[in-house]
Amino acid sequence: MLEVSGLACVRGDRKLFSDLSFSLAAGELLHLHGHNGSGKTTLMRTLCGLIKESDGEIRWNGESIHRLGEEYTQDVVYIGHKNGIKDDLTGVENLRVCSALDGYPIKERQAWDALEKMGLRGHEDLPSRVLSQGQKRRVALARLLVNQSKLWILDEPFTALDVAAVDFLQSIIRTHIEAGGMVILTTHQEVNITKEQVKELQLGWKEAGHV
Amino acid sequence: MLEVSGLACVRGDRKLFSDLSFSLAAGELLHLHGHNGSGKTTLMRTLCGLIKESDGEIRWNGESIHRLGEEYTQDVVYIGHKNGIKDDLTGVENLRVCSALDGYPIKERQAWDALEKMGLRGHEDLPSRVLSQGQKRRVALARLLVNQSKLWILDEPFTALDVAAVDFLQSIIRTHIEAGGMVILTTHQEVNITKEQVKELQLGWKEAGHV
Amino acid sequence: MFNAFRTLVGRDLLLAMRRRSDLFTTLFFFVIVVSLFPLGIGPELNTLRLIAPGVFWVAALLASMLALERLFAIDYEDGALEQMLLAPQPLFVLVLAKVTAHWLVTGLPLVLMAPLLGLQYDMANDALLAMVISLLLGTPALSLIGAIGAALTLGLRGGGVLVSLLVLPLYIPVLIFGSGSVEATASGLGGQGHLLMLGAILILSLLFAPLAASAALRISAE
Amino acid sequence: MFNAFRTLVGRDLLLAMRRRSDLFTTLFFFVIVVSLFPLGIGPELNTLRLIAPGVFWVAALLASMLALERLFAIDYEDGALEQMLLAPQPLFVLVLAKVTAHWLVTGLPLVLMAPLLGLQYDMANDALLAMVISLLLGTPALSLIGAIGAALTLGLRGGGVLVSLLVLPLYIPVLIFGSGSVEATASGLGGQGHLLMLGAILILSLLFAPLAASAALRISAE
Amino acid sequence: MSVAEFFDMGGYALYVWGSFGVTALFMVIEPIMLRGHRRAVLQRISRIVRMKAEEKV
Amino acid sequence: MNARLLNWFKFSSPATFYPLAGRLVPIFTLIAVALIGVGLYMSFFVAPTDYKQGEGYRIIFVHVPAAWMSMFIYLIMAFWAGLGLVFNTRLSGMMTRALAPTGAIFAFLALWTGAFWGKPMWGTWWVWDARLTSELILLFLYLGYLALQGAIDDTRRADRAGALLVLVGVINIPIIYYSVQWWNTLHQGATISMDNGSKMGVTMLWTMLIMALGFWAYTIAVALVRVRSIILEREADTTWVSELAEVRR
Numbered sequence A, B: 001m002l003e004v005s006g007l008a009c010v011r012g013d014r015k016l017f018s019d020l021s022f023s024l025a026a027g028e029l030l031h032l033h034g035h036n037g038s039g040k041t042t043l044m045r046t047l048c049g050l051i052k053e054s055d056g057e058i059r060w061n062g063e064s065i066h067r068l069g070e071e072y073t074q075d076v077v078y079i080g081h082k083n084g085i086k087d088d089l090t091g092v093e094n095l096r097v098c099s100a101l102d103g104y105p106i107k108e109r110q111a112w113d114a115l116e117k118m119g120l121r122g123h124e125d126l127p128s129r130v131l132s133q134g135q136k137r138r139v140a141l142a143r144l145l146v147n148q149s150k151l152w153i154l155d156e157p158f159t160a161l162d163v164a165a166v167d168f169l170q171s172i173i174r175t176h177i178e179a180g181g182m183v184i185l186t187t188h189q190e191v192n193i194t195k196e197q198v199k200e201l202q203l204g205w206k207e208a209g210h211v
Numbered sequence C, D: 001m002f003n004a005f006r007t008l009v010g011r012d013l014l015l016a017m018r019r020r021s022d023l024f025t026t027l028f029f030f031v032i033v034v035s036l037f038p039l040g041i042g043p044e045l046n047t048l049r050l051i052a053p054g055v056f057w058v059a060a061l062l063a064s065m066l067a068l069e070r071l072f073a074i075d076y077e078d079g080a081l082e083q084m085l086l087a088p089q090p091l092f093v094l095v096l097a098k099v100t101a102h103w104l105v106t107g108l109p110l111v112l113m114a115p116l117l118g119l120q121y122d123m124a125n126d127a128l129l130a131m132v133i134s135l136l137l138g139t140p141a142l143s144l145i146g147a148i149g150a151a152l153t154l155g156l157r158g159g160g161v162l163v164s165l166l167v168l169p170l171y172i173p174v175l176i177f178g179s180g181s182v183e184a185t186a187s188g189l190g191g192q193g194h195l196l197m198l199g200a201i202l203i204l205s206l207l208f209a210p211l212a213a214s215a216a217l218r219i220s221a222e
Numbered sequence E: 001m002s003v004a005e006f007f008d009m010g011g012y013a014l015y016v017w018g019s020f021g022v023t024a025l026f027m028v029i030e031p032i033m034l035r036g037h038r039r040a041v042l043q044r045i046s047r048i049v050r051m052k053a054e055e056k057v
Numbered sequence F: 001m002n003a004r005l006l007n008w009f010k011f012s013s014p015a016t017f018y019p020l021a022g023r024l025v026p027i028f029t030l031i032a033v034a035l036i037g038v039g040l041y042m043s044f045f046v047a048p049t050d051y052k053q054g055e056g057y058r059i060i061f062v063h064v065p066a067a068w069m070s071m072f073i074y075l076i077m078a079f080w081a082g083l084g085l086v087f088n089t090r091l092s093g094m095m096t097r098a099l100a101p102t103g104a105i106f107a108f109l110a111l112w113t114g115a116f117w118g119k120p121m122w123g124t125w126w127v128w129d130a131r132l133t134s135e136l137i138l139l140f141l142y143l144g145y146l147a148l149q150g151a152i153d154d155t156r157r158a159d160r161a162g163a164l165l166v167l168v169g170v171i172n173i174p175i176i177y178y179s180v181q182w183w184n185t186l187h188q189g190a191t192i193s194m195d196n197g198s199k200m201g202v203t204m205l206w207t208m209l210i211m212a213l214g215f216w217a218y219t220i221a222v223a224l225v226r227v228r229s230i231i232l233e234r235e236a237d238t239t240w241v242s243e244l245a246e247v248r249r
């Protein structure tokens, strides 16, 4: 259970948002909306604990996330604009290292399987450097398959993915939610995920026409 | 008039495509399709002359692009996965430098106008470092507004853009085509650009379901 | 926790192997600096023997300082650092892992190479020994102290100089004791005192540097 | 064409100003190398005067070599290099612009700083003059030659060492004539011969290096 | 002790006055520069405040 | 949290500190001028000529206070830095920032006057002696701090990063202070120590103390003025700043 109350964030001398409150229970998805530069990325990084909030509080199961420290990060996966994978390692190596650092070490077999599921068959053994944009993203997203964290924070996970991969990712997200996980998500693309438990949050201006 | 005949490209030991032939006349848009890693980026870079083709020929107004050299590049704008803007320069400075190197130097006033059109009002004077992902992309795309090149080659130009910006970019592309320009484009998102002159080209497998 | 430490050291060593020559950058730099001097100064052995401890230690210090820039920068750029910050392990363990790998890749080869190069300068055996021991104690301390500076300047404009400016004041004692120990040994005074000081510096920095560097990383990653 | 040259030089200088300390990286490195030696070697002025030309030229060479890595690397990473390759100007003009800006930022300050540091080593006036002239002729040549190496190793694993390896053999003549000219002047033999050779190297590299570097860039950007 | 003798400082004039002089110089310049800085800051802020006030009207 | 701590937090809010600092500045300026005036008079007209060093020794009256101040200021910065990291008060970052330039100036002055003393006494401007070197390092620490501050745009990050750096560098202070005892070097040992009394004449000691106190007052005054500017800059868009008399003018 993630509770946010009175959250405010300042970047440079710009107040991005303030007095933001919401909560997210097991089995819920939060879809963040907002125009470019409205502060979606900033909010997500704040929720992870990467950026210190200027005001307000974020609680996980009733405790402040800063007090919880590593107990909280054990429960969170964050995939941001940057893939966080090493160009010189192969997909398999990347996945194994990432998940070991996430606290969920896996066998080589499992890594191969996860990458195959992500549609990287035949590319598992190439250094990530030579992969295409979308293939790199897939390697990063494969972490979701081998991770047992409760809360997924995904910043525009669908960028660079082709239609098939978008569909697959949506299905993973759906499964995670149905199993009682939580997801916070932002995307500028149209997505269809079970509408029932989706909460929406709008940052910045409401009018869609305003660029 | 861009003519491609018998084009083949090899990356590593993988043949991405071969015997590819098409042509593009004034006022036409070519929409490249293909799953992640099918070679769209590679094709576009080859068309720019950045990658040497392994086989086949690319002709611009009847002449080989390698023979034409700078005469050809004068007619081309390429915007790839990387934005090609400098993190330490402001939007205005970036735009002015880029367009001067493109061979279309502009006044500071024009740069401000172009950025305002791209919806960066109030951010023109920030170093690009602090801009959000979508705002950086907008700065890169602003080049299209101040450039008189014939052929635009855009590799997933819509990534990271919000709905308003996507709409605006589509309208720019439409205008360019209507004015007799040519566009080569790839995107995994749904786009609606005047259907009349759109050519489609599929790289890799046809089956949409295959990841 | 130990598992994460091992994974990270393993990853960084693997990465160093992949970009094979990363292994050699620092070493090569050290070798160049040390070997260019005879070219620039002339080949008299007396002069060379006189300046050898200074040249070696300055070269080691510079090599170590230059390698710092890459300690966290690549992880910062490709987003792996964010993931480290979000790992369910105490950050200082991960920092210690990164520094360990960094030293194994940049510091150790240099220590092993030093005696060979020392012959070029006609150094005596006991001076060579003192040199190796002093480098063995000193270079890890340099890496540890440097990590703080590298973490503080992450992503800043002109990180390069800044890191040197921040780190240099803390490096100079190591330089003085390091070259001092070799000189003292060469001149027959015995370098134990200096070496003890180096050891003390190493232990202190082992205790405090990882903590300080991880605090700095949290600040810089905002 | 000249317009593009000016724009590019202007942009790179502006960037250097923005990351204010980029301006100082190389300079600061040079100053550190030159000043650390007395700390490591000891303060006797006779020794110092003896090794001064060597120290200065080795420091200049290292500083210039280290700065190379960034010559094209940043443009390569953020995609600006692709755009340069697609600009409707002959590429060698743009390369020359980049090298010019690079020298203005990294080479010139070093030349200007040298006489001040020379005092620390108690150098004579004519030796100082020879030093400045030799650096003025030598450092642009180093930047030009280095550009070829930097272009060739772009985006390769471990570009750092590789660039040093490629470039060093070409640098050594510059080092020998450069420090030779200072030594010859200091010992009263007159350094004109050496300086003439340096001038010849500079002219040759002005003619050929931009062409070679732009060919290398096209290969590396594939 | 004559004035000249005083300023000669027993032959150490350069050193004594070099030290005291530079110290005095810094301790005078620093407050002056601070004053200038404070003035500049105040000017900038009052301009912003005025602009904001006009915007509201 | 007890009442005293709360009180302290209230005091450390920029809005309350700004006017308080404003009232303190003239007081400390006055003290500084008076003490330094007296100190100067004593150093030139009261203190006797040294039998060994002649008039040259009078440099001691700026050299030693400057050297002391350069170390003290760093310690105070470290104090504020620690406070800032622990309690996250905004004022502490500003105080650290406000003290640094003055500290750098005193470190420079200690080096400068030392060099001007060394030339007649030791026959050279500079030797690589332990105390001299460590004072030079101290200057570098100040410059490093200032450079780091200059390189970071975000003030919050700048404060925290600077605080960390200051705390790391603080180890250098005991090294400078005890360097003369740990390694026998060219430089004078500490003349003022608790156990064996003073080796210098009482007048000289008093003069040095008065000058040092004057430098203290000067430092406080200057730091307060600077912190006021910093507060204004950082709080520019708050209402209390826009309602200040000096802003509305």
Ligand code: HEM
Pocket (backbone or CB within 6 Å): F060, F063, F064, F067, F068, F110, F111, F112, F113, F114, F115, F117, F118, F119, F121, F122, F125, F126, F131, F132, F133, F135, F136, F176, F177, F187, F188, F189, F190, F191, F192
């Ligand atoms: C650049 C050169 C010099 C530097 C950086 C330097 C630095 C310092 C420092 C940091 C202190 C204060 C330490 C303490 O309180 O114990 C100090 C004190 C002192 N210095 Fe220097 N010094 C230099 C040159 C000299 C010279 C040339 C002389 C005289 C020949 C001298 C005489 C003294 C004396 C007498 C004290 C007072 C010691 C005490 O009473 O504690 N210094 N100096």
Ligand SMILES: Nc1ncnc2c1ncn2[C@@H]1O[C@H](COP(=O)(O)OP(=O)(O)OP(=O)(O)O)[C@@H](O)[C@H]1O
Pocket (backbone or CB within 6 Å): A011, A012, A013, A014, A016, A034, A035, A036, A037, A038, A039, A040, A041, A042, A043, B123, B126, B130, B131, B132, B133, B134, B135, B160, B162, F153, F154
């Ligand atoms: N140091 C700074 N100074 C001024 N503005 C800043 C600074 N840092 C960030 N910003 C602004 O804060 C906002 C950051 O937005 P953020 O990256 O969270 O946007 P976003 O909602 O993720 O946008 P996108 O959809 O484009 O990814 C941007 O408007 C940016 O210009």
Ligand SMILES: Nc1ncnc2c1ncn2[C@@H]1O[C@H](COP(=O)(O)OP(=O)(O)OP(=O)(O)O)[C@@H](O)[C@H]1O
Pocket (backbone or CB within 6 Å): A123, A126, A130, A131, A132, A133, A134, A135, A160, A162, B011, B012, B013, B014, B016, B034, B035, B036, B037, B038, B039, B040, B041, B042, B043
């Ligand atoms: N050196 C190499 N060795 C093996 N395969 C390579 C090498 N370089 C590139 N490739 C492969 O070539 C393909 C490059 O595809 P490209 O980047 O053109 O894809 P794309 O169609 O743009 O994909 P995306 O939609 O993800 O951007 C990838 O499948 C990649 O794995």
Ligand SMILES: [Mg+2]
Pocket (backbone or CB within 6 Å): A040, A041, A042, A081, A155, B132, B133, B134
């Ligand atoms: Mg974002």
Ligand SMILES: [Mg+2]
Pocket (backbone or CB within 6 Å): A132, A133, A134, B040, B041, B042, B081, B155
């Ligand atoms: Mg692509």
